[in-house]
Amino acid sequence: MIEVRDLKKSFGSHTVLEGVTFQIKKGESVVIIGRSGGGKSVLLKHLIGLLKPDQGQVLIEGENIVPMSERELLHVRHKFGMLFQSAALFDSLNVFENVSFAFRRDRSLPEGEIEKKVNEVLELVDLEGTQMKKPSELSGGMRKRVGLARAIIYEPEIVLYDEPTTGLDPIVSDSIDKLIIRVRDRLDVTTVVVTHDMRSAQRIGQRIIMLHERKVYATGTPAEIFGSTDPIIRQFVDGISNPKDHLF
Amino acid sequence: MRFQGSGWIAEWVEGLGRLTLLARETFMSLFTFKVAWCDLLYQIYFVGVRSQSVVLITGAFTGMVLGAQTYFQFHKVKMDTATLAVVSVSMCSELGPVLTGLMVAGRVGAAFAAELGTMRVTEQIDALRTLATHPVDYLVVPRLVSLYIALPLLTAESIAIGIGAGYVVGVFLLGIDPAYLWYYMLKYTGDSDLAIGLIKSFVFGGIVAMISCYKGLNCGEGAEGVGRATTEAVVYSSITVLITNFFLTLALGKVFNKL
Numbered sequence: 141m142i143e144v145r146d147l148k149k150s151f152g153s154h155t156v157l158e159g160v161t162f163q164i165k166k167g168e169s170v171v172i173i174g175r176s177g178g179g180k181s182v183l184l185k186h187l188i189g190l191l192k193p194d195q196g197q198v199l200i201e202g203e204n205i206v207p208m209s210e211r212e213l214l215h216v217r218h219k220f221g222m223l224f225q226s227a228a229l230f231d232s233l234n235v236f237e238n239v240s241f242a243f244r245r246d247r248s249l250p251e252g253e254i255e256k257k258v259n260e261v262l263e264l265v266d267l268e269g270t271q272m273k274k275p276s277e278l279s280g281g282m283r284k285r286v287g288l289a290r291a292i293i294y295e296p297e298i299v300l301y302d303e304p305t306t307g308l309d310p311i312v313s314d315s316i317d318k319l320i321i322r323v324r325d326r327l328d329v330t331t332v333v334v335t336h337d338m339r340s341a342q343r344i345g346q347r348i349i350m351l352h353e354r355k356v357y358a359t360g361t362p363a364e365i366f367g368s369t370d371p372i373i374r375q376f377v378d379g380i381s382n383p384k385d386h387l388f
Numbered sequence: 389m390r391f392q393g394s395g396w397i398a399e400w401v402e403g404l405g406r407l408t409l410l411a412r413e414t415f416m417s418l419f420t421f422k423v424a425w426c427d428l429l430y431q432i433y434f435v436g437v438r439s440q441s442v443v444l445i446t447g448a449f450t451g452m453v454l455g456a457q458t459y460f461q462f463h464k465v466k467m468d469t470a471t472l473a474v475v476s477v478s479m480c481s482e483l484g485p486v487l488t489g490l491m492v493a494g495r496v497g498a499a500f501a502a503e504l505g506t507m508r509v510t511e512q513i514d515a516l517r518t519l520a521t522h523p524v525d526y527l528v529v530p531r532l533v534s535l536y537i538a539l540p541l542l543t544a545e546s547i548a549i550g551i552g553a554g555y556v557v558g559v560f561l562l563g564i565d566p567a568y569l570w571y572y573m574l575k576y577t578g579d580s581d582l583a584i585g586l587i588k589s590f591v592f593g594g595i596v597a598m599i600s601c602y603k604g605l606n607c608g609e610g611a612e613g614v615g616r617a618t619t620e621a622v623v624y625s626s627i628t629v630l631i632t633n634f635f636l637t638l639a640l641g642k643v644f645n646k647l
Binding site: 185188189190210211213214215217218220221222224225226228229230231241242245246287290291 | 424507510511512514515516517518519520521522526
């Protein structure tokens, strides 16, 4: 369903991705892990065409999206939903308007039907009764839930999550993990999660891809990755810093 | 592709190229997109209604100052009654559109750049794109159309209030005969003067909208980036309005046989 071939991306003189290659099958749940600033979010943005690579291909159902114009990409993006790290809610719109945004733009459904769908999806993310609230009135966890509701309301085939639990307390993180699993199972979507939260990776992922030194360093099931004896994987999974990384 | 070279000239040419591409995308979208009336009406309200006080004060005091200054000079050669004609022609063809354009660049251009810049740094523009919405369709086109509609109306209002204020100063403060004042104003102000003013304001509306939206959509990271984009939007819009005004004056003067 998603295939990345020899992807390279630099920002100025700083190379972020250097020959990244992997495949994700339809319905699969894949977690991309790696150190902060290691290019995970950049990679995720390439999957939906928000960034253009310097070299390489991104194939969505066999179609290379790299040479597409922004307008051509709009059609491909109907297959995607994306939850941003900051939720990226439209702060001038309330929860109802945020969640119903896609339908109201393409005017494909009558108003009553849109309202029904919004209520259903808000119920799925446990946020009934918040329709009229502004994003500024919501907590971090609630904002992520609204962001997720907005991403899944039109039932996309692929849902991308950019660090969904970053900045949340462990209890809210746990509820977001459960929500991702619930959405995956109920809507039968392909799930790609970028995270450095090892607990989330273990729970959500059917397969884990680890980025290291701008490349795919390892790929395997959670059991394989968490049971690995490779020193680099162990260091990341166990969260042990190098002596040279010490600040004090 | 990045322009190979260094220094501000390379950056300026690159920026101009990007602005041209944005303008092309916007004008293509203008003729194909489905109008979101709600967004458009809100923008017209924001640009037109909320700019009333600024434009009225600017127009009124410009008309008053122009009336007084013209009278001081014309009184020496006993041409007092031609004062309002000068005010009227100046307001219609130059001061009305230019000053309204500059005031709107300051108020509306800054708001556009700050709003779009904040949306960019908080990933809201990326979120729009993931929801299969082109940022140009949703953000730029309603702003451009609203300025195309509102700026000529604001300019007409500014011209009217400027002439009215000049009349009040001339008659009640400087004691000029009102009948002759009005007569010569109507005699020397042609339809072409008003047309020139309104055409200019239409062009200025496009300039302010495109530069401000471009600066907002391409702003740098963080609060500093938004601040810089806002400042640049106002400065570049204002300078472009002033430079364009000179060339428009020559071109429209030729068109309306004033040269």
